[in-house]
Amino acid sequence: MxxxxxxxxxxxxxxxxxxxxxxxxxxxxxxxxxxxxxxxxxxxxxxxxxxxxxxxxxxxxxxxxxxxxxxxxxxxxxxxxxxSRTLRTWTSRVPLCAASAVVAGGTVASAVAAGRLLSP
Structure with a gap:
């Protein structure tokens, strides 16, 4: 298939x-x-x-x-x-979880970088 x-x-x-x-x-x-x-x-x-x-x-x-x-x-x-019904359910959710993880990681990295740039 x-x-x-x-x-x-x-x-x-x-x-x-x-x-x-x-x-x-x-x-x-x-x-x-x-x-x-x-x-x-x-x-x-x-x-x-x-x-x-x-x-x-x-x-x-x-x-x-x-x-x-x-x-x-x-x-x-x-x-x-x-x-597998469980795999069918998670197959549709995995891209959203992966995208959320990338956004969260980018946000944390940006916050750390901004903190280092703004600290004296």
């Missing part, structure tokens, strides 16, 4: 998962840049390119793996929610 968007298409699909991994692998990484720069300065261009390719592949595989875990977890959670 996947959660669908208003147009009927699933929110997270295998195609989206592959695109997530590919886009993550293409993003420049500061660590990969430092490795590339270090290897280029030592004159080892081939090793530099191989290491940057390894960084990109590792990032793509990591993002795709996390996405796969999210897909499997979503399906398992939706299956359990559909069978």
């Amino acid at each position: 996947p959660s669908d968007s208003p147009d009927g298409s699933p929110h997270l699909t295998w195609r989206g998962l592959l695109l997530l991994g590919a886009s993550g692998g293409l993003l420049p990484s500061p660590s990969a840049f430092l490795v590339l720069l270090t290897r280029l300065l030592t004159g080892k261009v081939g090793i530099a390119l191989a290491m940057v390719a390894a960084f990109g592949s590792g990032m793509a595989l990591t993002l795709a793996g996390v996405g796969l875990v999210v897909l499997r977890g979503r399906d398992a959670l939706l299956d359990r929610v559909s069978r």
Whole structure:
């Protein structure tokens, strides 16, 4: 029972998962840049390119793996929610509780910061 968007298409699909991994692998990484720069300065261009390719592949595989875990977890959670009245009730309340916690934390952090700024 996947959660669908208003147009009927699933929110997270295998195609989206592959695109997530590919886009993550293409993003420049500061660590990969430092490795590339270090290897280029030592004159080892081939090793530099191989290491940057390894960084990109590792990032793509990591993002795709996390996405796969999210897909499997979503399906398992939706299956359990559909069978449990208590989970159905709390599923609608969790976003409000999370938002309230974020607002409360931000308010406390702002009050602490304001107190430190205003104290002599």
